[in-house]
Amino acid sequence: MSQQTSPLAPVIITGPSGVGKSTLIQKLLSSHPKDFTLCKPHTTRAPRPGEVNYHFVNPKIFETLIAQGAFLEWTRSSSGDYYGTSNIAVLKAMATGKTPVLNVAVDGVKQMMELGMPWRYVFVKPASLEALEARIRNREAETEEEDVRKSLERGRVEMEYAESEMMFHKVIVNDELEKAYGELEKFLC
């Protein structure tokens, strides 16, 4: 990508489920609270313990919002949960005067890229599919065998997409967290 972007242009962080997007975003927001703000996405999945970084809504409300054209992007995960970013959430984040940071599933990123926004796209990938599997299994969340299998298959396809499309401004391997975070910070700050 050669398009010029501003330091205030939203940053889109994407990658397979469980790769560590939320972890990296959380570190960025807590290290640079004056510079970055989270653009809060909507989801229909259940909150994990202590989780506050989403608007949690039921599927009926999510589907109403889709029908109203409220979303800039939306998608369904391999387990059937909806995820999306509303236009209002982006505007609210922009109005803070800080750089909005978005956590977006790979399918949603494809929709955003089609809109041609001159935003910054970062793909986070695992060191290997085995490492991704270990991370998903270690996470204190849904670990039904079928969900893990579907999630890994989807992750594999998403990684192939990232490699084939070359549409990302930055690709970061989240193997060692501090190193991955250092790369993200160097790219953005």
Ligand SMILES: Nc1ncnc2c1ncn2[C@@H]1O[C@H](COP(=O)(O)OP(=O)(O)OP(=O)(O)O)[C@@H](O)[C@H]1O
């Ligand atoms: N570099 C790392 N090394 C080891 N564990 C990590 C690393 N980065 C994140 N994790 C852990 O991996 C798990 C998944 O991380 P996280 O929830 O941030 O992923 P995610 O990509 O946001 O997932 P989802 O898209 O499904 O919400 C968490 O338990 C997190 O603590």
